[in-house]
Amino acid sequence: MIETIPIPGIEDFDKVYWENCSKNKLTIQHCGDCNEARFPPRHMCPICQSISHDWKEVSGDAVLWSFVIPRPPLLPVFDKQSPYVVGLVELVEYENIRIIGQIQTNSNIDSIKIGDTLTIDFKKINNEISLPYWVKK
């Protein structure tokens, strides 16, 4: 098993997303033709099949849709972190855009509840990748 945190491989269609995360900015992919937002990023717009796209910055403010507390056996890097909370958050700017990220617990896991209002922060993994995570407002 890998000892390091598994990191996202960067591809053409999500390069800008990760570049912006490294600058502590959350950006959402939009169709360059019909302007429909989509997540996760992908090659083609599922509404109009356009391959042109651009990126719009959002606040990162979100509501906790659900969360889990994984317990060992996990990948070694997460065994060491356990217990931690992984959440699925809904962005306030969009219905139906949900993103996975860790939820900061401040050593108080029991305080985390579905419906919590959250704000974004970023954890730098290396020079190319920073992962979004969420903090209680």
Added chain:
Amino acid sequence: MLKDKTAIVGIGQTEFSKSIDSTELNLACKAIKNALGDAGISPDQVDALGSFTYEETPEFEIARNLGFGNLTYWSQAPYGGGASCAAIGQVAMAIASGIANVGVVWRSRKRGDPSSRMWSHTDEKIFDHWKWSRPSGLVRPVDESSMLIRRYMHQYDYSRESLGAVAISLRKYANANHEALMQHKFLNLEDYMEARMISDPLCLFDNCLESDGAIAIVITNLDIAKKLQNKPAIIHAYSQGMNKEHQLMTHYHGGDPLESSSYVTASNLWNLSDYSPKEIDVAQIYDAFSPMIPFSLEAYNFCSKGEALKLINDGLINIDGELPVNTSGGSLSEVYLHGMNLVTEAVRQIRGSATSQVNNAKLALITTCDATPNAAILLKGE
């Protein structure tokens, strides 16, 4: 048309165990031999094969070990837990359309060893869709399932106690089944509530077993089936299903994440069938994790959204309930073989030879994984 043209006429398996000192190919050969023996069909009559893309025993090795004749059809179905009914349905379609006459579908798996867990082979860099979840520590299928059940329990006001009823109901079936890995292990609510958490809110008993073994089935057209020794389990309806915006195991980004691909499969299956959910006598529901049972019962329209756990707690899926489910113990308590044990149990129910037999079972539903693209089959007796 596929309806009522083919039947499952043979079932076979190896022993089930946490660890079997044998190869997957050896186990596959034994299970297939047993299935053909059960059917009363000579291996040289087999001309079609169906398996899982996750299966590692190749068709030609199977064919030359068993002594099959010339093959005219084979196919593989993707997505692990979503594959069993699709592999069977595809072979049934080939037989119904006249491409072949006698088909074998098998799954052989050595999964008891923890090093065979797929998530444990996560790469340093992830290029598939798991790049959007695994780096944050949502690593295993159980974590991915746990996300949905916590939301469901919140939305419909359920406690861990209510979820425990799923694992406890299935364990009772396993206690009556001499083939089940958990035959001698009893489970009550106290055991459940005290169990070790694997991915909170899911505990040890919400997870399928890790086991070694193989299962095979034999499918023929109805003309051949009627001349054989066993009562045929007729394939009445079959469909696959993948919903809009589906994302494998992490279907979090479409409309409602609680509305899975099972809703698509179910809707098409009931349209193709002469029967409605209330007429079904027994169901075998894919259960890698316990939440998949309430989720699937709702998707297949046995009850309305949010109602399944309440009905399970009222006894719905027990042997004296309205819809007995996973009557051999399922993946949680009999064996985990990507759901192939659910298929053999459905056939036993139609034959009247199950260890927890439903009286006069004529219609048996088999489903596959609620969290992947999936498929389902409705079997009927004569």
